[in-house]
Amino acid sequence: MKKTYYLSTLLTLLFSFNKGNASEKYQVSDWVEDNAFTQGIEGPAVDKRGNLYAVNFAQDGTIGIVNETGQAKLYLTLPKGSIGNGIRFNQAGDMFIADYAQHNILKVAANTKLISVYAHNEKMHQPNDLAIMKSGVLFASDPNWVKETGQLWRIDLNGATTLIESDMGTTNGIEVSQNQKFLYVNESLQRKVWLYDINPDNSLSNKRLLIEFSDFGLDGMRTDIDGNLYIARYGKGIIVKVSPAGKLLEKITLKGQYPTNITFDNENNSQAYVTMQKRGAIETFSIQPASLNQ
Secondary structure, X not given: OHHHHXXXXXXXXXXXXXHHHHHHHOOOEXXXXXXXXXXXXXXXXXXXXXXXXXXXXXXXXXXXXXXXXXXXXXXXXXXXXXXXEEEEEOOOOOEEEEEOOOOEEEEEOOOOOOEEEEEEOOOOOOOOOEEEOOOOOEEEEEEEOOOOEEEEEEEOOOOOEEEEEEEEOOEEEEEEOOOOOEEEEEEOOOOEEEEEEEOOOOOEEEEEEEEEOOOOEEEEEEEOOOOOEEEEEEOOOXXXXXXXXXXXXXXXEOOOOOEEEEEEOOOOOOEEEEEEOOOOEEEEEEOOOHHHHO
16 A cells, blocks of 8 residues: 555656646746737737737727837827738838738838738738748738638739639638748638648649648647747637647647737747737747757
């Protein structure tokens, strides 16, 4: 009996130790307080100066900026009727915003607050999230939530829009791989992540399923410098880390249940920022990419 007691105690201690190490790997904390943004908070993106941006600060139709201490304030107000979702920056520092309400991709010129319509197409349902190549070519997800369908668009450097694929599921999270060879697109309601090859002319081919999930929704995605994909699991309150081969590597538990998107700092992907819908807040956690340990 004494041996059984000691063995049980030892196993409990070992389990607690391992569990503690796992939970301590990602220390999730609040970066921006509750209700600083509306429940339409989305589109986190970091510029070259390290400033973090997200849509719908205090009221819909705005862009908020967050400094290095987590203090958020109004950055700019979009044209009347426009509401932003995904945000991306090109190499020159221009900001691009998916304006789902007006079927636009908006552009804010670098070092200014001058807003222009970069691309417009009435056939877009509601452009949701954006991915950008180093060349500046954009890809946009375009869900139709009512019909539970979606489309995929490419926006070229002259602002021309090309419909790449229709009759998809509810396209949402979208990302270009670090090596610029692949495009990831997820379908929220269908809980699938698709992988495409990006051809030299920026067309897509060889579509295949990367990974799918059995519950809850999918939202924004980003890749780290190691090529791993981080996916917001809407309603489940986690970020999942997936390898380029589609293997589920880790689950990162958040404070809130409704993450809408994720982005990283620009230097080495060591800090993640997650927009949280119901909270109108931003959570953060540190990561340690394997490439930084080499």
